[in-house]
Amino acid sequence: RQTGTNAMQGWKSVWGSIFLFSVSWTSAVDPGIVPEGARDNHIRVMLGSCNKADREPRFWDLVLHRRPSAWVWMGDNVYADKKRSKLNFPSGLFNALKSPYGMESAFFEPANMSEMQKMYESVKAHPTYKLLSQSTQIFGTWDDHDYGLNDGDRRFVDKHTSQRLLLDFLDEPADSPQRKQEGVYWSHLVCAGGRSVRVVLLDVRSGKTPYP
Numbered sequence: 422r423q424t425g426t427n428a429m430q431g432w433k434s435v436w437g438s439i440f441l442f443s444v445s446w447t448s449a450v451d452p453g454i455v456p457e458g459a460r461d462n463h464i465r466v467m468l469g470s471c472n473k474a475d476r477e478p479r480f481w482d483l484v485l486h487r488r489p490s491a492w493v494w495m496g497d498n499v500y501a502d503k504k505r506s507k508l509n510f511p512s513g514l515f516n517a518l519k520s521p522y523g524m525e526s527a528f529f530e531p532a533n534m535s536e537m538q539k540m541y542e543s544v545k546a547h548p549t550y551k552l553l554s555q556s557t558q559i560f561g562t563w564d565d566h567d568y569g570l571n572d573g574d575r576r577f578v579d580k581h582t583s584q585r586l587l588l589d590f591l592d593e594p595a596d597s598p599q600r601k602q603e604g605v606y607w608s609h610l611v612c613a614g615g616r617s618v619r620v621v622l623l624d625v626r627s628g629k630t631p632y633p
Contacts, residue, residue: 463490463613463614464490464611464612464613464614464616464617464618465487465488465489465490465491466489466490466491466493466611466618466620467484467487467489467491467492467493468492468493468495469484469492469493469494469495470494470495470496470497470498470564471496471497472494472497472498472499472500472544473500474499474500474540474541474543474544475540478544478547478550481547481549481550481553482549484549484553485549485552485553488556489557490557490558490611490612490613491557491558491559491560491609491611491620492553492557492558492559493559493560493561493620493622494559494560494561494562494591495561495562495564496561496562496563496564496565496567497563497564497565497566497567498541498544498561498563498567498587498590499537499540499541499544499566499567500540500566500567501532501533501536501537501540501566501567501569502529502530502531502532502565502566502569502570502571502573503529503530503532504528504529504530504571505527505528505529505530521576521578522570522573522576522577526570528571529570529571531569531570531573531577531579532566532569532570532579532583534569534579534582534583534586537567537569537583537586538586538589541586541587541589541590544590545590554592558609558611559591559592560591560607560609560620560622561587561591561605561622562605562606562607562622562623562624563583563587563605563624563626564625564626565626567583567587568580568583568626568627569583572632573626573629574626574629574630574631574632575626575627575628575629575630575631576631577626577627580626580627581603584603584604584605584627585600587605588600588605603627603628604624604627604628605622605624605627606622606623606624607621607622608620608621608622609622
């Protein structure tokens with residue numbers, strides 16, 4: 422059970438097309454014993470999603486300035502699938518009829534795994550994100566566009582490769598139990614100032630049944 426004052430702050434940032442959300446729990450402890458990174462007596466969990474990796478990310482300085490105890494990727498961490506152009510839509514519609522993905526592939530081309538890896542690498546290469554990763558717990562889950570296909574479900578044939586790329590991006594150890602399961606659902610414990618908060622992340626893609 423969490424004691425103390427709960428404070429919640431949320432905003433949507435257009436500085437690079439990422440949705441940011443911050444949740445803070447005040448910890449009633451002596452400031453002198455609060456670990457570095459939590460000097461304001463808070464466990465601060467910041468969440469982000471819908472990250473356009475091909476745009477200049479101007480939000481990392483803001484995130485780093487807030488000194489979060491944890492940063493959580495909430496999905497669409499990159500947009501690896503591609504929307505079909507009007508010119509190739511007719512062929513996409515035809516191919517969707519015989520595709521294992523069904524109509525989900527009519528409007529979007531499934532992600533190329535090599536391109537997805539490059540997108541993740543470009544995010545990790547940002548200098549401020551590197552600083553954040555050195556001082557903050559980082560974990561996350563996925564949604565459809567970083568899973569590999571718009572509205573993607575359990576039929577996506579590259580889901581195991583996609584899972585490996587996400588866990589590599591999150592620096593999950595090679596022997597992590599997360600690498601031995603199907604799906605990226607997990608729970609994570611965030612500790613600071615003598616308090617702890619458990620963050621439970623769901624996977625709404627890898628086991629999802631197709632739309633009727």
